[in-house]
Amino acid sequence: MPLTMKKLAEIFTNKETGLTQGHRMCPGCGAPITVKLALMTAKALGYEPVIGFATGCMEVSSTIYPFTSWSVPYIHNAFENVAATISGVETAYRALKKSGKISADKKYAFFAFGGDGGTYDIGLQSLSGAVERGHKFIYILYDNEGYMNTGNQRSGSTPPGADTTTAPVGKKIPGKVQLKKNIVEIIAGHEYVYAATVAFGEPMDFMSKIEKALSFDGPSFIAALSPCVRYWRVPEDQTVDITKLAIQTKYWPLYEVDRGVYKVTRKPSTFKPVSEFIKTQERFRLLLQRPDAQEIIDEIQHYVDRRWERLLALEEATKDKPIR
Amino acid sequence: MTKVHKEAITGAQAAAYAMKQIEPDVVAAYPITPQTPIVEYFAKYVADGVVKTEMVPVESEHSAMSAVVGAAAAGARAMTATSANGLALMHEIVYITASMRLPVVMPVVNRALSGPINIHCDHSDTMAERDSGWIQLFCEDAQEVYDLTLMAVRLAEHEQVRLPVMVNQDGFIISHGVEPVELLPDEVAKKFVGELKPLYPLLDTEHPVTYGPLDLYDYYFEHKRQQIEAMKNVFKVFPSIAEEFYNITGRRYNFVEPYKMEDAQYVMVALGSTNGTIKYVVDQLREEGKKVGLLKIWMFRPFPKAEIQRLLTGRKAVVVLDRSASFGAEAPLYEAIKSSLYEVASKPLLGSFVYGLGGRDINPELVRFAFEKAMKHELVVDQELYLGLRE
Numbered sequence: 001m002p003l004t005m006k007k008l009a010e011i012f013t014n015k016e017t018g019l020t021q022g023h024r025m026c027p028g029c030g031a032p033i034t035v036k037l038a039l040m041t042a043k044a045l046g047y048e049p050v051i052g053f054a055t056g057c058m059e060v061s062s063t064i065y066p067f068t069s070w071s072v073p074y075i076h077n078a079f080e081n082v083a084a085t086i087s088g089v090e091t092a093y094r095a096l097k098k099s100g101k102i103s104a105d106k107k108y109a110f111f112a113f114g115g116d117g118g119t120y121d122i123g124l125q126s127l128s129g130a131v132e133r134g135h136k137f138i139y140i141l142y143d144n145e146g147y148m149n150t151g152n153q154r155s156g157s158t159p160p161g162a163d164t165t166t167a168p169v170g171k172k173i174p175g176k177v178q179l180k181k182n183i184v185e186i187i188a189g190h191e192y193v194y195a196a197t198v199a200f201g202e203p204m205d206f207m208s209k210i211e212k213a214l215s216f217d218g219p220s221f222i223a224a225l226s227p228c229v230r231y232w233r234v235p236e237d238q239t240v241d242i243t244k245l246a247i248q249t250k251y252w253p254l255y256e257v258d259r260g261v262y263k264v265t266r267k268p269s270t271f272k273p274v275s276e277f278i279k280t281q282e283r284f285r286l287l288l289q290r291p292d293a294q295e296i297i298d299e300i301q302h303y304v305d306r307r308w309e310r311l312l313a314l315e316e317a318t319k320d321k322p323i324r
Numbered sequence: 325m326t327k328v329h330k331e332a333i334t335g336a337q338a339a340a341y342a343m344k345q346i347e348p349d350v351v352a353a354y355p356i357t358p359q360t361p362i363v364e365y366f367a368k369y370v371a372d373g374v375v376k377t378e379m380v381p382v383e384s385e386h387s388a389m390s391a392v393v394g395a396a397a398a399g400a401r402a403m404t405a406t407s408a409n410g411l412a413l414m415h416e417i418v419y420i421t422a423s424m425r426l427p428v429v430m431p432v433v434n435r436a437l438s439g440p441i442n443i444h445c446d447h448s449d450t451m452a453e454r455d456s457g458w459i460q461l462f463c464e465d466a467q468e469v470y471d472l473t474l475m476a477v478r479l480a481e482h483e484q485v486r487l488p489v490m491v492n493q494d495g496f497i498i499s500h501g502v503e504p505v506e507l508l509p510d511e512v513a514k515k516f517v518g519e520l521k522p523l524y525p526l527l528d529t530e531h532p533v534t535y536g537p538l539d540l541y542d543y544y545f546e547h548k549r550q551q552i553e554a555m556k557n558v559f560k561v562f563p564s565i566a567e568e569f570y571n572i573t574g575r576r577y578n579f580v581e582p583y584k585m586e587d588a589q590y591v592m593v594a595l596g597s598t599n600g601t602i603k604y605v606v607d608q609l610r611e612e613g614k615k616v617g618l619l620k621i622w623m624f625r626p627f628p629k630a631e632i633q634r635l636l637t638g639r640k641a642v643v644v645l646d647r648s649a650s651f652g653a654e655a656p657l658y659e660a661i662k663s664s665l666y667e668v669a670s671k672p673l674l675g676s677f678v679y680g681l682g683g684r685d686i687n688p689e690l691v692r693f694a695f696e697k698a699m700k701h702e703l704v705v706d707q708e709l710y711l712g713l714r715e
Contacts, residue, residue: 050398050529060538063536064540065538065539065543066543068534070532071532072529072532073526073529073532073533074532074535075397075526075534075535075536076534076535076536077393077394077420077535078390078416078417078420081387081417084390084391085391085394086394087380087382087387087391088350088380088394088397088402089394089395091352091378091391091395091400092350092394092396092527093398095349095350095376096527098376098378099349099376101349101399102399102527106529125383125384125387126383126384126386126387128383129382129383129384132383133380
């Protein structure tokens with residue numbers, strides 16, 4: 001019987017999710033929703049979460065000494081090393097279990113959380129190392145497509161046309177010109193890994209992927225689209241809807257790569273043009289004012305269409321052909 | 325006295341052998357010359373099942389220290405080892421380890437810090453971590469590497485200390501030089517080291533803790549003060565650990581080792597393997613009737629100022645040898661000695677010699693030259709001189 005939102009609501013009526021009230025994240029922020037959904041799924045399935053966090057908005061807003069919003073074990077080390085840190089925690093667990101210093105009965109779930117800066121960019125090496133070594137942990141990327149903790153700078157995840165302070169839309173240069181780095185493909189390329197995209201606008205899909213990651217005997221990587229209300233300039237009550245729109249416009253396809261086997265987990269029967277996603281957000285306002293706006297939007301549309309076709313082709317080609 | 329066996333081994337082997345007997349729960353490491361043999365010997369112990377340690381062959385030194393932080397916070401005894409640029413790559417996490425008060429022990433095989441790249445010994449790597457909040461011990465030979473590595477675990481894990489320790493050995497000179505080393509039986513070493521009592525382990529889910537929070541101006545300063553106090557506690561704690569070690573081995577350690585110092589008028593101060601050469605020269609000069617002595621520094625952080633003041637006051641001259649430079653300022657050991665002597669009743673004449681950068685050889689003639697300068701009262705305070713340098 002799979003978990004449902006109703007079931008989660010029942011379980012957590014009188015139980016802590018792990019992230020308690022009082023954190024200082026912005027109203028409408030996607031990050032705590034992502035974290036909570038992951039933690040509730042793990043706890044509902046009987047796991048004890050132990051969390052590592054990369055430096056970022058969520059970390060600085062939830063642990064302002066002498067307060068903490070975490071009622072589960074939590075460690076923040078630095079910006080670029082959450083995967084290495086949690087690999088140390090996970091190794092300690094195996095070592096202490098082997099030597100009988102801790103009980104083998106408890107089911108631990110080791111989570112590492114990082115934003116896009118800590119994942120696509122500065123933390124990529126430590127993430128790659130930890131995945132290659134095969135530690136059993138779940139890395140969750142909350143992707144808001146820029147450096148929000150330091151105030152709207154571009155990251156390897158920022159899409160073309162979005163206005164950021166280090167790649168601003170100017171008279172000469174139309175903001176960031178490069179596409180988003182395809183992080184899921186990079187991690188999936190480590191081969192013995194479960195990698196997937198999620199969005200909390202599709203919670204059932206989200207929870208089932210966390211469940212799969214928890215039962216996978218090795219590293220998992222979950223990329224969660226996580227809008228930032230301040231940078232994306234969207235109304236606080238629109239966060240969830242915007243992730244739905246991202247799925248409907250192929251901007252954020254929901255899929256998984258399980259040891260090389262691709263599966264598209266949501267296939268909308270009709271799609272909306274990507275411009276509808278772009279127009280909801282003020283971060284694209286300056287792009288839309290440019291004379292070449294349509295050209296850039298067409299380019300993004302072309303990219304998302306091609307990627308979607310490619311995903312379907314990969315799904316067909318890799319069916320029943322796991323790498324290991 | 326405990327029955328020991330003597331083996332001809334390198335400093336790297338001595339470190340790895342101590343690690344084998346410590347048998348940490350987790351070792352995360354990345355190879356770098358001249359530290360590599362430590363990790364190789366230890367990896368073989370793991371591969372042969374001699375130790376139960378879980379080894380994490382990480383993709384960089386930055387991740388080595390990061391994984392060690394994770395493991396130590398989780399409640400495991402965790403170690404790593406490094407050199408030079410590897411230590412520099414760890415730098416950010418070296419501070420975090422100390423600020424989380426994690427009792428990590430790390431052999432450091434001292435090597436010049438680039439650039440230009442150079443794989444040979446000097447102390448520029450460890451001096452860059454001088455103010456990181458780690459205890460820093462320096463070894464003269466492989467025997468001291470073995471002994472101080474065992475003692476470092478006790479020191480790091482002591483409830484009044486809870487700070488990480490670097491056990492420094494000179495790259496190639498100690499790490500690759502073969503010497504006879506007295507080794508304790510496994511059970512004696514294990515008993516001496518004891519079991520780690522984890523404090524606030526992350527894996528205790530019944531008592532969840534938050535490590536590494538955002539700490540702003542309202543508490544950060546107090547937390548730094550706690551680290552300062554913990555460092556001071558080393559002066560109280562280390563002598564009792566060293567005493568216990570003496571009772572087992574007959575080898576006595578302290579913050580510093582005075583050598584032929586009783587009536588010495590001219591004293592040399594140094595760190596690491598060069599102390600062996602200095603002892604040889606001291607012996608020669610003593611035979612010639614010269615009143616010379618050596619003050620070897622075992623513990624550089626915390627700096628045993630009181631001990632140094634007591635031992636250096638009233639001497640005619642003090643010559644400080646540094647195996648690293650501080651560009652635009654005094655060399656680190658010289659600076660520390662000079663600062664200590666500010667308050668003594670009778671100040672000796674002071675001389676600063678920088679030597680051995682990038683593995684440049686230091687020989688008895690050069691040490692004798694420095695002593696002679698002192699004995700001829702030719703030292704000029706703050707005039708930095710160089711041994712073995714083509715000027």
